[in-house]
Each structure stands twice: as C-alpha cells, then as structure tokens.
Amino acid sequence: MKKNVLITGASGNLGKASVEKFLEEGYKVIVTVSPGKKIGFEAAGEILSYEADLTNEKNVEEVITKVISEHQSIDAALLLVGGFATGGIKDTDGAILKKMYALNFETAFYAARPVFLQMQKQATGGRIILVGARPSINATDGKDLLAYALSKSLIFKLAEFLNAEGASQNVVTSVIIPSVIDTPVNRQANPSANFSDWVRPEEIAEVMSFISSVNGNALRDSIFKIYGNS
DSSP, rough: OOEEEESSSSTTTHHHHHHHHHHHHTTEEEEEOOOOOOOOOSSSSSEEEOOOOOOOOHHHHHHHHHHHHHSOOOOOOEOOOOOOOOOOOGGGGEEEEEEEEIIIIIIIHHHHHHHHHHHSSSTEEEEEEEOOGGGGOOHHTTTBHHHOOOHHHHHHHHHHHHHHHGGGEEEEEEEEEESOOHHHHHHHHTTTTGGGBBEEEEHHHHHHHHHGGGGGGOOOEEEEOOTTTT
C-alpha cells in the first residue's frame, strides 16, 4: 500500500522538487494550494490537490480532516509554506512582526496540529518536517532579518514540544535549515553570487525523502543544516 505524504507550499520551487521526489519514491502525493490557485506545474504522477488558506486555522483543520477522511492516513507531512522579510530592529514594527509570525509560524502550527493528532492514532506513527532558517540560529545573520528570524525561531521549539509528546507513538518532527536555495528569484536578486555554492531544491527534497523513509527510522530530534557551500 502506498504511503501518503501531505505537502504544503507545493507550488514553490522546493515544493515542486519535493512533489517530484516523493512521486518518484512511490508516495501518494497530497498537496495544498491557496484558494483559487493551481499547483502550477505538471509531474510524472498523480497529484491530489486541496485548496486551503493556511493562515486560517479553522480552514486548515477542515481541509486536513477531509484529507484524512478520504485517504485514511498521513504518513509524512512536509510543511513548506513561509515568507521572508528584511529589516533590523529599527525597521521592524508590530505589523511586519505579525505578518512574519502568521506566515512562518502560524501556517506551520495550524497544519502540524491536526496532522500530529492523526499520526498519534496511527500504528506506524508518522514524520513531520518543518522548515527553519539559519538567521534564526545565528544572531549575526539574523540581526538584519529580525522579524523573519524571530518567527522562524519558534519552529525549533515547536519541533521540540511535538517530539516530547510524540515519542511514545513514533511521531517524529524534524527541522531542515536550508541556506540560500538556488531558485530563479534568488538568482535574480543576487546576480553576482556563485550559484554553485547554493543548495538546490532537489538536494533538499532528497534529505526530506530520507527522513521520511525506513532508512530514517532511527532519527529523533533531528535538525538538518542543508547549507551547500554558502
């Protein structure tokens, strides 16, 4: 029987690479897209798409309840949605702080909660993967990205709490920390950079596939720094 993977943020560059990798690995791939939007690409396999506003807790819970009802289990969840903003303490007001909190923490929490509760009921448990950020663990990098770094720092605490509660049910939450991801947008923003130093979305997807596989069964409380040479 195929395993089910839920991927939020599937329409982004990392999401696309993840969809393709998990299809290749034989998963049933279930994705969320923003209301009224399409995933935006074709892949070699069936992609089951659900519309969800990930900043709306009630809507997220309804959608994930529907996913569980229709597919019975969620074996892995890649919660990839997030946002980015620059600015140090001088430029960071309450509005931008709340925006980053909503995009980076609330979207992760709203999806992780019903997924986690479902995985606790499953005989085989499950795997949740969250996306951290290097500026949130390195103050030198984070001081000029304050709202972003603060919001991402909560991801690590969320993973700790979920792992503490899920240990006896084999529900494991991991955090990946990419450095600069090699995407068209990042290349355009940093045209003089050495792109070969950056980490490719496909490389990150490989790590997430390993975490979710039987080969990753021994992992606990894991944080993966996927930096490439940058």
